[in-house]
Amino acid sequence: MASWFNAEWPWYVAGPMIGLFVPALLLVGNKVFGISGNLRHLCSAILPGKLEFFRYDWKRKGLWNLVFLAGVLIGGYLAAHLDVPHAINISHATVAPRELFTWHALLTLRGFISIVVGGFLVGFGTQYAGGCTSGHAISGLANFDLPSLIAVFGFFAGGLAATYLILPFVIGRL
Amino acid sequence: MTETPLSDFDGCGSSGSDQHIRPTLLAIYLVLGIAFGVVLTRSEVLSWFRIQEMFHFQSFRMYGIIGSAIVTAAASIAIIKAMGLNSLDGEPITIPRRPFGSGIRYALGGTIFGLGWAMTGACPGPLFALIGNGISVMIVAVLSALAGTWAYGWLSPRLPH
Numbered sequence: 001m002a003s004w005f006n007a008e009w010p011w012y013v014a015g016p017m018i019g020l021f022v023p024a025l026l027l028v029g030n031k032v033f034g035i036s037g038n039l040r041h042l043c044s045a046i047l048p049g050k051l052e053f054f055r056y057d058w059k060r061k062g063l064w065n066l067v068f069l070a071g072v073l074i075g076g077y078l079a080a081h082l083d084v085p086h087a088i089n090i091s092h093a094t095v096a097p098r099e100l101f102t103w104h105a106l107l108t109l110r111g112f113i114s115i116v117v118g119g120f121l122v123g124f125g126t127q128y129a130g131g132c133t134s135g136h137a138i139s140g141l142a143n144f145d146l147p148s149l150i151a152v153f154g155f156f157a158g159g160l161a162a163t164y165l166i167l168p169f170v171i172g173r174l
Numbered sequence: 175m176t177e178t179p180l181s182d183f184d185g186c187g188s189s190g191s192d193q194h195i196r197p198t199l200l201a202i203y204l205v206l207g208i209a210f211g212v213v214l215t216r217s218e219v220l221s222w223f224r225i226q227e228m229f230h231f232q233s234f235r236m237y238g239i240i241g242s243a244i245v246t247a248a249a250s251i252a253i254i255k256a257m258g259l260n261s262l263d264g265e266p267i268t269i270p271r272r273p274f275g276s277g278i279r280y281a282l283g284g285t286i287f288g289l290g291w292a293m294t295g296a297c298p299g300p301l302f303a304l305i306g307n308g309i310s311v312m313i314v315a316v317l318s319a320l321a322g323t324w325a326y327g328w329l330s331p332r333l334p335h
Binding site: 008009011012013014015017018019021022023024025026027028029030031032035036038039040042043047049051052053054063064065067068069070071072073075076078080092094095096097101102103113114115117119120121122123124125126127128129130131132133134136137138139140141142143144145147148150151152153154155156159161162163166167 | 199200202203204205206207208209210211212213214215216217218219220221222223226228229230234235236238239240241242243244245246247248250251253254259261262263265266267268269270271272273274277279280281282283284285286287288289290291292293294295296297298299301302303304305306307308309310311312314315316317318319320321322323324325326327328330331333
Protein backbone atom coordinates (compact mmCIF):
# COMPACT_ATOMS: atom_id res chain seq x y z
CA MET A 1 0.00 0.00 0.00
CA ALA A 2 1.34 3.40 -0.95
CA SER A 3 2.55 5.52 1.91
CA TRP A 4 0.18 8.40 1.13
CA PHE A 5 -2.70 6.11 2.00
CA ASN A 6 -1.39 5.64 5.51
CA ALA A 7 -0.90 9.21 6.63
CA GLU A 8 -3.80 11.37 7.72
CA TRP A 9 -5.03 13.05 4.58
CA PRO A 10 -4.67 16.85 4.70
CA TRP A 11 -7.87 18.88 4.24
CA TYR A 12 -6.85 20.09 0.78
CA VAL A 13 -6.66 16.49 -0.40
CA ALA A 14 -9.71 15.11 1.42
CA GLY A 15 -12.01 18.03 0.49
CA PRO A 16 -11.49 17.99 -3.30
CA MET A 17 -11.76 14.18 -3.29
CA ILE A 18 -15.17 14.44 -1.61
CA GLY A 19 -16.18 17.20 -4.04
CA LEU A 20 -15.36 14.98 -7.01
CA PHE A 21 -18.19 12.59 -6.10
CA VAL A 22 -20.57 15.28 -7.41
CA PRO A 23 -19.34 15.25 -11.04
CA ALA A 24 -18.66 11.49 -10.87
CA LEU A 25 -22.32 10.68 -10.07
CA LEU A 26 -23.60 13.24 -12.60
CA LEU A 27 -21.42 11.80 -15.34
CA VAL A 28 -22.23 8.17 -14.56
CA GLY A 29 -26.00 8.43 -14.35
CA ASN A 30 -27.15 12.05 -13.96
CA LYS A 31 -27.47 11.49 -10.21
CA VAL A 32 -27.21 14.10 -7.49
CA PHE A 33 -24.75 13.25 -4.70
CA GLY A 34 -26.61 12.97 -1.38
CA ILE A 35 -26.73 10.31 1.30
CA SER A 36 -29.81 11.08 3.41
CA GLY A 37 -32.32 10.20 0.65
CA ASN A 38 -31.35 6.62 1.49
CA LEU A 39 -33.06 6.84 4.88
CA ARG A 40 -36.29 7.56 3.03
CA HIS A 41 -35.64 4.80 0.49
CA LEU A 42 -35.02 2.31 3.32
CA CYS A 43 -38.28 3.27 5.04
CA SER A 44 -40.09 3.05 1.72
CA ALA A 45 -38.67 -0.43 1.16
CA ILE A 46 -39.15 -1.79 4.68
CA LEU A 47 -42.12 -0.08 6.31
CA PRO A 48 -43.93 2.40 4.06
CA GLY A 49 -47.21 2.03 5.96
CA LYS A 50 -49.87 4.17 4.36
CA LEU A 51 -47.72 7.27 4.44
CA GLU A 52 -47.65 9.37 1.28
CA PHE A 53 -43.98 10.26 1.87
CA PHE A 54 -42.93 6.63 1.40
CA ARG A 55 -45.30 5.63 -1.39
CA TYR A 56 -43.09 5.71 -4.49
CA ASP A 57 -41.02 3.24 -6.45
CA TRP A 58 -37.90 3.14 -4.26
CA LYS A 59 -36.11 0.74 -6.58
CA ARG A 60 -36.50 3.10 -9.48
CA LYS A 61 -35.63 6.25 -7.57
CA GLY A 62 -33.22 5.00 -4.98
CA LEU A 63 -31.61 1.66 -5.83
CA TRP A 64 -28.50 3.35 -7.25
CA ASN A 65 -28.09 5.33 -4.02
CA LEU A 66 -28.69 2.32 -1.76
CA VAL A 67 -25.96 0.48 -3.69
CA PHE A 68 -23.71 3.54 -3.20
CA LEU A 69 -24.56 3.42 0.54
CA ALA A 70 -23.68 -0.28 0.76
CA GLY A 71 -20.34 0.73 -0.75
CA VAL A 72 -19.83 3.37 1.96
CA LEU A 73 -20.23 0.65 4.61
CA ILE A 74 -17.81 -1.67 2.80
CA GLY A 75 -15.37 1.19 2.22
CA GLY A 76 -15.46 2.05 5.92
CA TYR A 77 -14.64 -1.57 6.71
CA LEU A 78 -11.79 -1.79 4.20
CA ALA A 79 -10.21 1.52 5.21
CA ALA A 80 -10.25 0.59 8.88
CA HIS A 81 -9.24 -3.05 8.57
CA LEU A 82 -6.66 -3.12 5.79
CA ASP A 83 -3.62 -4.01 7.80
CA VAL A 84 -1.01 -1.67 6.43
CA PRO A 85 2.33 -1.07 8.13
CA HIS A 86 2.97 2.45 9.42
CA ALA A 87 -0.64 3.47 8.89
CA ILE A 88 -2.06 6.07 11.22
CA ASN A 89 -4.20 4.27 13.70
CA ILE A 90 -7.87 4.53 12.75
CA SER A 91 -9.46 2.78 15.69
CA HIS A 92 -12.48 3.03 17.93
CA ALA A 93 -10.57 5.46 20.15
CA THR A 94 -9.80 7.84 17.27
CA VAL A 95 -13.27 7.96 15.69
CA ALA A 96 -15.70 7.79 18.60
CA PRO A 97 -15.19 8.00 22.37
CA ARG A 98 -15.82 4.72 24.16
CA GLU A 99 -17.62 6.60 26.93
CA LEU A 100 -20.44 7.34 24.46
CA PHE A 101 -20.40 4.84 21.60
CA THR A 102 -20.34 1.28 22.88
CA TRP A 103 -23.20 -1.14 23.59
CA HIS A 104 -22.53 -0.64 27.28
CA ALA A 105 -22.63 3.17 26.92
CA LEU A 106 -25.99 2.86 25.17
CA LEU A 107 -27.48 2.11 28.58
CA THR A 108 -26.13 5.35 30.08
CA LEU A 109 -27.97 8.67 29.72
CA ARG A 110 -25.18 10.37 27.76
CA GLY A 111 -24.72 7.34 25.49
CA PHE A 112 -28.47 7.12 24.87
CA ILE A 113 -28.64 10.83 23.99
CA SER A 114 -25.59 10.62 21.70
CA ILE A 115 -26.73 7.48 19.88
CA VAL A 116 -30.53 7.28 20.01
CA VAL A 117 -31.65 10.91 20.39
CA GLY A 118 -28.92 12.19 18.04
CA GLY A 119 -29.71 9.51 15.46
CA PHE A 120 -33.43 10.29 15.59
CA LEU A 121 -32.80 14.02 15.04
CA VAL A 122 -30.45 13.25 12.13
CA GLY A 123 -33.21 11.20 10.50
CA PHE A 124 -36.04 13.64 11.17
CA GLY A 125 -34.02 16.76 10.37
CA THR A 126 -32.51 15.55 7.10
CA GLN A 127 -35.92 14.50 5.76
CA TYR A 128 -37.58 17.76 6.83
CA ALA A 129 -34.73 19.81 5.34
CA GLY A 130 -34.58 17.58 2.24
CA GLY A 131 -30.87 16.89 2.54
CA CYS A 132 -27.81 16.53 4.70
CA THR A 133 -24.18 17.59 4.55
CA SER A 134 -23.67 15.92 1.17
CA GLY A 135 -26.97 16.89 -0.47
CA HIS A 136 -27.29 20.46 0.84
CA ALA A 137 -23.83 21.62 1.96
CA ILE A 138 -21.92 20.12 -0.97
CA SER A 139 -24.27 19.40 -3.90
CA GLY A 140 -26.68 22.25 -3.11
CA LEU A 141 -24.16 25.00 -2.39
CA ALA A 142 -22.05 23.95 -5.38
CA ASN A 143 -25.18 24.48 -7.48
CA PHE A 144 -25.81 27.90 -5.81
CA ASP A 145 -29.15 26.78 -4.40
CA LEU A 146 -30.63 29.29 -1.93
CA PRO A 147 -32.60 26.59 -0.03
CA SER A 148 -29.33 24.78 0.61
CA LEU A 149 -27.70 27.92 1.99
CA ILE A 150 -30.58 28.32 4.45
CA ALA A 151 -30.34 24.63 5.38
CA VAL A 152 -26.58 24.91 6.00
CA PHE A 153 -27.13 27.92 8.27
CA GLY A 154 -29.63 25.72 10.09
CA PHE A 155 -27.09 22.87 10.34
CA PHE A 156 -24.65 25.18 12.11
CA ALA A 157 -27.27 26.88 14.26
CA GLY A 158 -28.42 23.47 15.50
CA GLY A 159 -24.87 22.13 15.81
CA LEU A 160 -23.70 25.11 17.84
CA ALA A 161 -26.81 25.02 20.04
CA ALA A 162 -26.21 21.34 20.83
CA THR A 163 -22.48 21.90 21.35
CA TYR A 164 -22.75 24.82 23.75
CA LEU A 165 -26.20 24.50 25.33
CA ILE A 166 -26.89 20.76 25.54
CA LEU A 167 -23.78 18.57 25.32
CA PRO A 168 -21.78 20.19 28.16
CA PHE A 169 -24.55 19.20 30.57
CA VAL A 170 -25.16 15.78 29.06
CA ILE A 171 -21.68 14.48 28.36
CA GLY A 172 -19.70 16.13 31.13
CA ARG A 173 -16.05 15.14 31.23
CA LEU A 174 -14.96 12.18 29.16
CA MET B 175 -31.94 23.57 -14.69
CA THR B 176 -35.42 22.24 -14.14
CA GLU B 177 -37.56 22.92 -11.09
CA THR B 178 -39.12 19.94 -9.39
CA PRO B 179 -42.46 20.26 -7.63
CA LEU B 180 -42.23 19.85 -3.87
CA SER B 181 -44.32 16.72 -3.85
CA ASP B 182 -42.03 14.98 -6.34
CA PHE B 183 -38.76 16.00 -4.79
CA ASP B 184 -37.26 13.08 -2.97
CA GLY B 185 -34.78 15.07 -0.99
CA CYS B 186 -31.13 14.42 -0.62
CA GLY B 187 -29.88 12.03 -3.25
CA SER B 188 -32.62 12.63 -5.74
CA SER B 189 -32.04 11.62 -9.28
CA GLY B 190 -32.56 13.53 -12.45
CA SER B 191 -33.97 10.43 -14.10
CA ASP B 192 -36.26 7.62 -13.09
CA GLN B 193 -35.12 5.10 -15.65
CA HIS B 194 -34.23 1.60 -14.60
CA ILE B 195 -30.55 1.17 -14.04
CA ARG B 196 -28.29 -1.27 -15.81
CA PRO B 197 -26.30 -3.69 -13.61
CA THR B 198 -23.00 -2.34 -14.95
CA LEU B 199 -23.96 1.10 -13.70
CA LEU B 200 -24.88 -0.35 -10.30
CA ALA B 201 -21.38 -1.83 -10.10
CA ILE B 202 -19.95 1.66 -10.70
CA TYR B 203 -22.14 3.10 -7.93
CA LEU B 204 -20.88 0.37 -5.59
CA VAL B 205 -17.25 1.18 -6.38
CA LEU B 206 -17.88 4.91 -5.94
CA GLY B 207 -19.57 4.21 -2.60
CA ILE B 208 -16.60 2.13 -1.46
CA ALA B 209 -14.29 4.99 -2.44
CA PHE B 210 -16.46 7.42 -0.46
CA GLY B 211 -16.35 5.16 2.61
CA VAL B 212 -12.55 4.97 2.34
CA VAL B 213 -12.26 8.76 2.00
CA LEU B 214 -14.58 9.39 4.98
CA THR B 215 -12.45 7.06 7.09
CA ARG B 216 -8.92 8.01 6.03
CA SER B 217 -9.73 11.73 6.19
CA GLU B 218 -11.26 11.21 9.65
CA VAL B 219 -14.40 13.08 8.57
CA LEU B 220 -16.37 10.34 10.33
CA SER B 221 -14.66 11.07 13.64
CA TRP B 222 -16.79 12.39 16.51
CA PHE B 223 -13.69 14.30 17.66
CA ARG B 224 -13.30 16.14 14.33
CA ILE B 225 -16.97 17.21 14.44
CA GLN B 226 -16.64 18.47 18.03
CA GLU B 227 -13.49 20.41 17.05
CA MET B 228 -15.43 21.97 14.18
CA PHE B 229 -18.33 23.14 16.37
CA HIS B 230 -15.86 24.42 18.99
CA PHE B 231 -13.89 26.29 16.28
CA GLN B 232 -10.76 24.53 17.49
CA SER B 233 -9.60 23.38 14.08
CA PHE B 234 -9.80 24.65 10.52
CA ARG B 235 -9.72 21.11 9.18
CA MET B 236 -13.45 20.38 8.70
CA TYR B 237 -14.10 23.87 7.30
CA GLY B 238 -11.23 23.37 4.87
CA ILE B 239 -12.59 19.97 3.83
CA ILE B 240 -16.21 21.08 3.34
CA GLY B 241 -15.17 24.37 1.71
CA SER B 242 -12.76 22.80 -0.77
CA ALA B 243 -15.31 20.05 -1.52
CA ILE B 244 -17.88 22.74 -2.45
CA VAL B 245 -15.38 24.66 -4.61
CA THR B 246 -14.33 21.45 -6.40
CA ALA B 247 -17.94 20.41 -6.97
CA ALA B 248 -18.95 23.89 -8.19
CA ALA B 249 -16.03 24.04 -10.62
CA SER B 250 -16.89 20.55 -11.89
CA ILE B 251 -20.54 21.50 -12.41
CA ALA B 252 -19.46 24.65 -14.29
CA ILE B 253 -17.24 22.56 -16.59
CA ILE B 254 -20.01 19.99 -17.17
CA LYS B 255 -22.48 22.77 -18.04
CA ALA B 256 -20.00 24.66 -20.24
CA MET B 257 -19.19 21.49 -22.20
CA GLY B 258 -22.83 20.38 -22.31
CA LEU B 259 -21.86 16.88 -21.30
CA ASN B 260 -24.18 13.89 -21.22
CA SER B 261 -24.15 11.09 -18.66
CA LEU B 262 -22.94 7.61 -19.58
CA ASP B 263 -26.41 6.57 -20.73
CA GLY B 264 -26.59 9.56 -23.04
CA GLU B 265 -28.94 11.72 -20.97
CA PRO B 266 -28.23 15.45 -20.77
CA ILE B 267 -26.99 16.26 -17.27
CA THR B 268 -29.46 18.31 -15.25
CA ILE B 269 -29.47 19.19 -11.57
CA PRO B 270 -33.01 19.67 -10.24
CA ARG B 271 -33.49 22.82 -8.18
CA ARG B 272 -35.27 22.60 -4.87
CA PRO B 273 -38.49 24.60 -4.66
CA PHE B 274 -38.18 27.38 -2.09
CA GLY B 275 -41.69 27.21 -0.65
CA SER B 276 -41.80 29.26 2.54
CA GLY B 277 -38.23 28.24 3.32
CA ILE B 278 -39.27 27.05 6.78
CA ARG B 279 -38.46 23.43 6.06
CA TYR B 280 -34.84 24.31 5.27
CA ALA B 281 -34.33 26.51 8.34
CA LEU B 282 -36.18 24.29 10.82
CA GLY B 283 -35.25 20.91 9.34
CA GLY B 284 -31.65 22.06 8.99
CA THR B 285 -31.54 23.12 12.63
CA ILE B 286 -33.00 19.81 13.80
CA PHE B 287 -30.42 17.91 11.74
CA GLY B 288 -27.68 20.18 13.14
CA LEU B 289 -28.66 19.23 16.70
CA GLY B 290 -28.38 15.57 15.79
CA TRP B 291 -25.13 16.08 13.87
CA ALA B 292 -23.42 17.49 16.96
CA MET B 293 -24.95 14.89 19.30
CA THR B 294 -23.95 11.82 17.27
CA GLY B 295 -20.85 13.47 15.82
CA ALA B 296 -21.91 12.04 12.48
CA CYS B 297 -24.03 12.92 9.48
CA PRO B 298 -25.73 10.13 7.49
CA GLY B 299 -22.71 9.03 5.38
CA PRO B 300 -20.36 8.70 8.36
CA LEU B 301 -23.08 6.86 10.35
CA PHE B 302 -22.85 3.99 7.87
CA ALA B 303 -19.07 4.23 7.44
CA LEU B 304 -18.71 3.99 11.24
CA ILE B 305 -20.56 0.67 11.24
CA GLY B 306 -18.03 -0.49 8.64
CA ASN B 307 -15.28 0.78 10.94
CA GLY B 308 -16.52 -1.66 13.56
CA ILE B 309 -18.46 0.76 15.80
CA SER B 310 -21.34 -1.71 15.82
CA VAL B 311 -23.52 0.27 18.22
CA MET B 312 -24.00 2.77 15.36
CA ILE B 313 -26.51 0.24 14.01
CA VAL B 314 -28.77 1.58 16.77
CA ALA B 315 -28.10 5.17 15.63
CA VAL B 316 -29.08 4.20 12.07
CA LEU B 317 -32.26 2.46 13.30
CA SER B 318 -33.07 5.57 15.30
CA ALA B 319 -32.44 7.73 12.22
CA LEU B 320 -34.88 5.49 10.32
CA ALA B 321 -37.40 6.01 13.14
CA GLY B 322 -36.84 9.77 12.80
CA THR B 323 -37.32 9.49 9.04
CA TRP B 324 -40.57 7.59 9.55
CA ALA B 325 -41.74 10.12 12.13
CA TYR B 326 -41.17 12.88 9.57
CA GLY B 327 -43.12 10.92 6.96
CA TRP B 328 -45.98 10.59 9.43
CA LEU B 329 -45.95 14.24 10.59
CA SER B 330 -45.08 15.93 7.29
CA PRO B 331 -48.68 16.71 6.23
CA ARG B 332 -49.01 18.73 9.45
CA LEU B 333 -45.62 20.48 9.34
CA PRO B 334 -45.00 23.90 7.77
CA HIS B 335 -42.89 23.71 4.62
